[in-house]
Amino acid sequence: MMQLVSRRRIEVLVDAPLARRIVAMAASVGVTRYTLMPTLGGAGEGGAWTDDQISGAQAKVMYLAVTTQQKAESLIEALTPLLESHGLILMISDVNVVRGGKF
Amino acid sequence: MMQLVSRRRIEVLVDAPLARRIVAMAASVGVTRYTLMPTLGGAGEGGAWTDDQISGAQAKVMYLAVTTQQKAESLIEALTPLLESHGLILMISDVNVVRGGKF
Amino acid sequence: MMQLVSRRRIEVLVDAPLARRIVAMAASVGVTRYTLMPTLGGAGEGGAWTDDQISGAQAKVMYLAVTTQQKAESLIEALTPLLESHGLILMISDVNVVRGGKF
Amino acid sequence: MSFDALFSPVILFFVLGAAAAFARSDLSVPEAIAKSMSLYLMTAIGLKGGVEVNASGFTMQMLAAALAGVALSFLLPLPAFIALRRFGKLDAINAGAVAAHYGSVSVVTFVTGVEVLGARGMPPAGYMVAVLALMETPSIIAGLWLARRGGAGGKQPAGDLLRETLLNGSVVLLVGSFVIGFIAGKQGFAPIAPFFEAGFRGVLCLFLLDMGLIAARRLREARSLTGRVALLALIFPILNGAIGVAVGSAIGLDAGSVAAFGILAGSASYIAVPAAMRLALPQADPGLYLAMSLAVTFPFNVTLGIPFFTWLAVRVTA
Amino acid sequence: MSFDALFSPVILFFVLGAAAAFARSDLSVPEAIAKSMSLYLMTAIGLKGGVEVNASGFTMQMLAAALAGVALSFLLPLPAFIALRRFGKLDAINAGAVAAHYGSVSVVTFVTGVEVLGARGMPPAGYMVAVLALMETPSIIAGLWLARRGGAGGKQPAGDLLRETLLNGSVVLLVGSFVIGFIAGKQGFAPIAPFFEAGFRGVLCLFLLDMGLIAARRLREARSLTGRVALLALIFPILNGAIGVAVGSAIGLDAGSVAAFGILAGSASYIAVPAAMRLALPQADPGLYLAMSLAVTFPFNVTLGIPFFTWLAVRVTA
């Protein structure tokens, strides 16, 4: 069996219009590989939302990146100032991958 | 770097018409913050399904909540009786977050 | 509280037209239960992509299966030769479930 | 019996969809569009019915048809339940859930029937749309009552369920459009008529293409569909449809409306009832009731049932 | 004042949607379709305006209307900002974000107004579509300036923001369709006219059904909507609309165009401005500005505002 290596999985829930900015910020600390996933709705401190709106201004997407511990730290550091102002939700967990060089 | 704190990530795969009920049940044990994510299809004990149906009665959504160990336990306890009758799939994992107070 | 048991969560990001093949391959090593989740776009070694295309040939879906350590290993072994040729992204993590018999 | 309708494009698109799915083609209609076409068809038929009732005014026959429809929706689940328990060998919960589907109606079967009847020069009366709307929900109550007598634990408060059932999106849209059509009348409808009339049959074609795909895929993947319940899914529409024709002619409707009554009684719900059952009887197997309703009864009705009920209606009212 | 328009199907569908959402029906229009209907309406109105201006040629009045529109979009946020700060008790960031919405315009309010005016035999001039497009963005700059004077940290480079605002999808589509309509002229438009004209009112019905659902759901879930800001969301359209009517008649437009001017000034954006605010002022609360614009001002304008501005325009230009 191939070697499993340990990486960090970073997920950021972000408003759709701001997603581009998160992608750019991640790229600026070296996290250039990512996947965006759709969401349907939810609720938090700021109340409930659903994606059924015309404007799309409040739709959210999930940014997902798997990266090394070190780059993950840089990314978290870079994102922290935005958590409050941009209303981001940030989750970090452990993940194993094959072909560690790619992540 | 900001303090990472440990939380529990709960995911529940639930039929779309029943999602409202899971949200309400979670709220009743104090888990009021959540995000719903879409799915496309799958297969389990009950056979295969896809989301291409008109009725939507068999479409499923993923309920995602990050919460404390203690609230997670209450939620799991509350959901357990429904697992069989409502055909839920429940997953729990560890996750780290910044700004632990929010979760 | 019900017994939580430990399982492996396998996620495979795969091109939509190839998803059927991953499902079949997983079934051939005994992983018959899974859920497919949609994605919106992303970037990797092969450049950036989004799902806004007519052809759908480059849209990707996330295959998710929760299974035992042993079956997970068989699945990873089965998938490894395809990682390069089919451009798959494979993630493995730990997850807890209730009703372990189902997974 | 005339099967000419089988060669109309509307039905041929259904056949194309089913054939594509059986051949495992990857043809598919995006779910958002399928749902929207369904909304469009319900709005269009609701408006049309309302406009017609506005023109014709209320009559006693209308009232009789409405009451008969409600009664049928309440009563048809009972024999179905018994057959599903005895012959189909289902438990009370699944039998109740399935029975509710057969008391209720299928909007698209009705719409297809209206097209076929119109092409034969015997369009049903406009108020049949109201009968359609009225028949959607009573069977849900009957089916739940049958299932619960058999022991289904209903934790859901009854008020909640009633609200969720009566306010099911499809019921609201059908009734709402009917009311809007009634308020607007022919004159108010004129400016929006091009959209809701010119496009109607074409949308129905694409919608039935998708229904063909869905029905065939569901049939292929249906695990819980035993030979016995599949047989019942063919017998129910025939018997219920015949009962519908009999009742319709007993209350003195015209041939077109009698046929429409048969189509309504013979059809099985695949929108409002499955959604209600998922909420009220989550233990029931959706794979079973959707396979029966969508994958067996719907194709039967759209191809053979409609001509059969029409033939019966013509004979009975002759 | 004539409220006949309230009983046109277009408005009745809005009411149906709102009623369904208040009753907690699960009726919903798929998001992809809602967005597409919005694209369709913008394309259709843009083309129509362009074709009309191609036919009428450029006039000084057109230029006057354009300049007045831009000026209004720039200036209307200022009094709104002051009211939101003083009476509404909002901080500078939220007040600036909300003010920007009220300087800008709502395409669907305009479209609905054009329908109502057309039915009353007083259609606005074709160039009002260009005025609509011109009024979408200036208020964003005004709102941001107001918010930043109040301390909002704008880390976003100004050039980026200007580009993102001016190139907002809805602005690009509206302007682009207008230009295409202008190039094509009546003759070039003829082959595509059936699609963009025959379907227009019907699509508007379904779109307003969805807007009713969205507005009512948003109102029900709006946490940040205090009584004070809700009141402002009713006062702004009345005052801004009256200012619009005054300005329109001052520059000598016809009654229909004066009414359209009032509708534009009185309406609040819910597409271009929210998207811009989310980018430029992410700290501002989208729940607040969308609730004001979509859940209070939009329903008010579509039901009462349009007849009011029309009545005012008729009186002023009489």
Added chain:
Amino acid sequence: MSFDALFSPVILFFVLGAAAAFARSDLSVPEAIAKSMSLYLMTAIGLKGGVEVNASGFTMQMLAAALAGVALSFLLPLPAFIALRRFGKLDAINAGAVAAHYGSVSVVTFVTGVEVLGARGMPPAGYMVAVLALMETPSIIAGLWLARRGGAGGKQPAGDLLRETLLNGSVVLLVGSFVIGFIAGKQGFAPIAPFFEAGFRGVLCLFLLDMGLIAARRLREARSLTGRVALLALIFPILNGAIGVAVGSAIGLDAGSVAAFGILAGSASYIAVPAAMRLALPQADPGLYLAMSLAVTFPFNVTLGIPFFTWLAVRVTA
């Protein structure tokens, strides 16, 4: 050569989409709608072709056109493959994958061409739709054979692949609609004609708007598109189109059909072939073949290619 067609709204919407994407506007058409418009266009063109062939009956010329189309689809990949290997410096797998695209056809290029030809009073024959359907898949077999000679490990059983290719959703829908149109004939088509005819050009406008957005975005992000392959993506349509015109006139078709033949031969697939290649040659780079087909060849054909092939056809058949 007449470039009037460049100023028709259909093409202008394509230009608008491309311009918006280059300017980095966030304008976008929901994917579900784009796919549905594509289904609609294929259904409409299939029906229309079938109805026309029903009216004209089968002829020897039809057979000749069909055989010529299949032969071209089989043979055109070979010179393309050699050029891609030698001049384009691609490996065998990518060269085979790309070559398959250029032997096959683009439905929307054909549809746009039919519009342009119709406007010039030289509509192609109805059976050209059947030729279109026949040309979709042979090139896939040719491309795979070329790629595998070059060493691509085909683990996929050949039967499976053939099924997946022949049953690609777009092929099934095109052929199925053609057959339905043929069965229905003019009379059976009449009731659904408003939907499939009146809306056609308008839908094509919005679809091309989206194609402009997609093509331009793909061009901007195309990493694997070297100058050499981009040049080939311009040369292939010109040469293949010229060959198509020559073959079409050799078998004695009318000018409109000859032009359509050129358009088919010159166009490159972006639906059926990419899907097949992803399955059969997953190692090939989709970024490369989609960039060539969608981002270079398609825009070229829609703007310059169609007038060029038309001009050529007129000269050759004069």
